Amino acid sequence: MAEESFTIIDNRSGNEVTVPIVDGTISSAALRQLDKGMWFYDPAYLSTANCDSKITFIDGAEGILRYRGYPIEQLADSSSFLEVCYLLLHGELPTQAQSDVWVDHITNHTYVHENIARFMQGFRYDAHPMGTLVSTVAGLSTFYPEAKDIDDPHNRMIQIIRLIAKMPTMAAFAYKNRLGLPYEYPVNNLGYTGNFLRMMWNVADPSFEPDPILTKALDVLFILHADHEQNCSTTTMRTVGSSQADPYSAVAAATCGLYGPLHGGANEKVIRMLHEIGSYENVDAYVEKVKSGEMLLQGFGHRVYKNYDPRAKIIKQTADRVFNVTGMNPLLDIAMKLEEVALSDSYFVDRSLYPNVDFYSGLIYEAMGFPMDMFTVLFAIGRTPGWLAHWQEMLDDPEQKIYRPRQKYTGPDERSYVAIGNR
Numbered sequence: 001m002a003e004e005s006f007t008i009i010d011n012r013s014g015n016e017v018t019v020p021i022v023d024g025t026i027s028s029a030a031l032r033q034l035d036k037g038m039w040f041y042d043p044a045y046l047s048t049a050n051c052d053s054k055i056t057f058i059d060g061a062e063g064i065l066r067y068r069g070y071p072i073e074q075l076a077d078s079s080s081f082l083e084v085c086y087l088l089l090h091g092e093l094p095t096q097a098q099s100d101v102w103v104d105h106i107t108n109h110t111y112v113h114e115n116i117a118r119f120m121q122g123f124r125y126d127a128h129p130m131g132t133l134v135s136t137v138a139g140l141s142t143f144y145p146e147a148k149d150i151d152d153p154h155n156r157m158i159q160i161i162r163l164i165a166k167m168p169t170m171a172a173f174a175y176k177n178r179l180g181l182p183y184e185y186p187v188n189n190l191g192y193t194g195n196f197l198r199m200m201w202n203v204a205d206p207s208f209e210p211d212p213i214l215t216k217a218l219d220v221l222f223i224l225h226a227d228h229e230q231n232c233s234t235t236t237m238r239t240v241g242s243s244q245a246d247p248y249s250a251v252a253a254a255t256c257g258l259y260g261p262l263h264g265g266a267n268e269k270v271i272r273m274l275h276e277i278g279s280y281e282n283v284d285a286y287v288e289k290v291k292s293g294e295m296l297l298q299g300f301g302h303r304v305y306k307n308y309d310p311r312a313k314i315i316k317q318t319a320d321r322v323f324n325v326t327g328m329n330p331l332l333d334i335a336m337k338l339e340e341v342a343l344s345d346s347y348f349v350d351r352s353l354y355p356n357v358d359f360y361s362g363l364i365y366e367a368m369g370f371p372m373d374m375f376t377v378l379f380a381i382g383r384t385p386g387w388l389a390h391w392q393e394m395l396d397d398p399e400q401k402i403y404r405p406r407q408k409y410t411g412p413d414e415r416s417y418v419a420i421g422n423r
């Protein structure tokens with residue numbers, strides 16, 4: 001059998017180095033044995049693995065996603081979001097006793113300090129809830145200064161519990177601010193997702209109960225968003241965390257990474273696109289515009305999946321259950337036609353462009369009554385355990401250090417300063 005290695009030859013000197021292939025990767029440090037001034041040039045990390053991870057497995061060609069070895073389909077079907085949080089963070093599914101303690105801890109940390117609730121009221125009535133969320137999460141670090149002690153695993157877990165527990169509270173408060181309505185405080189008799197829906201929708205009804213089908217559907221959506229290995233926001237979490245910043249600051253930074261339209265903001269863009277297309281008949285003309293490069297087909301394509309995103313399949317099934325309760329979202333017809341046209345067109349087939357997680361999730365959120373600018377906030381609630389699992393894993397990994405890539409300098413050579421009057 002051929003040796004599982006690469007040999008790199010420096011043609012300038014004739015020196016060579018043999019680099020073993022380990023788990024489908026070769027160590028870039030080996031190249032530097034040949035030349036200490038040589039770097040790999042890899043814009044946007046298209047071919048770089050930055051860490052070992054035991055959390056999430058993705059096979060983009062086959063459309064496979066597993067958390068800690070468990071297929072996403074089974075977790076969406078049989079688990080709950082809080083159980084998935086435990087799995088991501090601890091590596092194993094909890095026993096009943098562990099689950100009871102875990103759920104109890106999260107349930108008892110959902111309140112935010114009253115000063116947080118008050119400072120959130122300082123945002124303008126039209127503040128984008130992602131901006132409000134980012135700032136408020138960062139603000140939490142000032143309330144828990146002990147979070148800076150990132151070397152103590154017990155202390156870390158307390159901050160992790162606080163973050164998972166408080167994200168829905170801050171998200172719902174950000175929404176209520178916009179309406180000028182009083183905050184609805186968490187209640188302990190509802191589960192994580194039901195409690196969030198109550199904080200979102202309830203006004204003045206002490207007997208309010210969230211719809212169980214919508215609660216289950218949103219819980220599934222949180223599960224589907226819980227982790228996706230080294231994406232833009234998770235890499236941001238690891239990058240900021242690698243400087244040993246506290247987890248609130250790192251989660252705020254990761255939330256900023258998620259905010260952009262090429263990442264977590266795409267679901268909002270999908271709905272805007274479907275509204276812009278407006279009717280079934282306009283789909284073909286829109287696809288032609290995409291093919292001519294005028295715009296992107298939002299919710300299509302993925303850096304890793306070159307097949308149908310497995311999360312999009314589950315979301316499509318979940319949509320049927322949601323629409324039975326809420327009534328049909330009229331944009332669904334346009335979305336399905338768009339998918340059909342795109343999947344049979346060589347432009348999309350040749351580039352392996354398939355619907356991603358964001359293509360159908362916005363339709364569900366919209367049918368449930370969430371305004372568009374809350375979509376990415378929902379994504380952030382779901383992704384928080386994934387960010388924190390990676391943060392923990394990075395801190396415990398002896399190979400990890402402060403993140404510090406190199407660059408190729410292409411600016412001017414040395415030149416002399418010119419006084420302002422002579423420019």
Ligand code: ACO
Pocket residue numbers: 261262263264266290295296297298299300301302303304351353356357358
């Ligand atoms: N619509 C039309 N063409 C597209 C799309 C799209 N949505 N996505 C990629 N392409 C084309 C590119 O123009 C490029 O064509 P070319 O080879 O002729 O230049 C080719 O497909 C490859 O695309 P890249 O941009 O190189 O792929 P990359 O891996 O860098 O980008 C990304 C992935 C950012 C997701 C991209 O597909 C995109 O912008 N999609 C739309 C936004 C979106 O849905 N984002 C959500 C991603 S999922 C998530 O973050 C949760």
